[in-house]
Amino acid sequence: MKIWADFHTHTRYSHGTGTIEQNVRVAIERGLCAIGISEHGPANIGLGPKLEDFYKMREEIERLRDIYIGIDILLGCEANIVSLDGELDIPDYVLANLDYAMVGLHPMVWPRSMEDGFSLLFKNTMSKVIASAKLKEKVMEQNTTALIKAIRSNNIKIVTHPGLHLPIDTAKLARAAMEHGTALEINAGHGYMTEEYVRIAKANGAKFAIGSDAHYPENVGDFKKALKIAKNAGLTKNDIINAARFVERV
């Protein structure tokens, strides 16, 4: 299966190590048709870029588009959820400047309010240390609801790494994602995703996106781990939004 685009890559604008141009060069070497630069929103504690950086990235990408004409260079984001209502840390006026938006739940994020912080940070952390099935269930429900609200109120192309660090109800999220035309990511970087997650999501109507989540330029377009999971879970190119539909030349 050939993946034609990597929508999930980071650079020095957050905690990646490379420049946008370095990511683009690796994408070209790997034969991709498109690459997305998808920085975290500003709420990530200690690593989020500033909102104005998205304008700098846009300028840089426009410059690179004139140089690297053989590849589509896109500006995306990996927005954070900062409230139980699914509010994003990237406002609409900045989202309007992007080519696409992704959203992901991350544990170390500045919340919108004390109450949101208590639920999103504190309860999630407690559910890992306290053996309470009730608390775990409550936390999973609240995480899932926040994500679903985010994809309902915004035009989200992909939910990144569902279930990483913060548990979610895969079936519920998959149904909402299908309704809103949002894909769920099979993340090649973190190495925690399972075939079971993919099978449940597919059974509930989800489409998938394969992403490298590269934080080093050399990892751009490296989809090996995700492709293995996709294949073992029985996905075909029609299940994956960035899998090539054309017949590959041998």
Ligand SMILES: [Zn+2]
């Ligand atoms: Zn992430």
Ligand SMILES: [Zn+2]
């Ligand atoms: Zn990421």
